[in-house]
Amino acid sequence: MARSDATSPDIAAAKIVGVYGIKGWVKLKVNLESPASLTSLQPQFLVDARNQGRKPVRVLNIRAQGKGYVALLEGVDDRNAAELLRGYSIVVPKSALPTLKEGEFYWDDLVGCRVMAPGDDGAPLYLGDVDYLLETGANDVLVVRASESSIDDRERLIPYIETEVIARIDLDDALIEVNWHPDD
Known part of the structure; x- marks a missing residue:
């Protein structure tokens, strides 16, 4: 959504x-x-x-x-x-909207979440915030908008592929951890 x-x-x-x-x-x-x-x-x-x-x-x-x-x-x-x-x-x-089961969420819940990726030294890198999601034929895509405190000013398109790319979602902290290299 x-x-x-x-x-x-x-x-x-x-x-x-x-x-x-x-x-x-x-x-x-x-x-x-x-x-x-x-x-x-x-x-x-x-x-x-x-x-x-x-x-x-x-x-x-x-x-x-x-x-x-x-x-x-x-x-x-x-x-x-x-x-x-x-x-x-x-x-x-x-x-x-219908009530969701434990661990489920609406796409809308991801908008505004901070997106973090592991750096080369293992320290987390802040890539930006989810601006919106795109539906594509293969998989959905997070559109991550840079902010003042992100590592650079790039907009990133990160595929929403559970476990392979999306490592963890914590809606309470508005945080998404991804397995994504910042230069991709």
């Missing part, structure tokens, strides 16, 4: 990236493992790209279409109304 603000109690469940047809359907980039759950997660809100406005919304129907998904939103009955929503996100309160 993605979230633009690591302190927000909301999760961006999907983003409206276009329109589909003439009856008000919108194209979505879904940030959920189960896109169908968009019809049952409540409450839902539409949030504009600048996060300045939010209004209640309800996803009535969602289906796979090509490489993505299309959805019908309550009160959006034609292409013109759908076009006005391009760029909006559909957010849900984090509290509306």
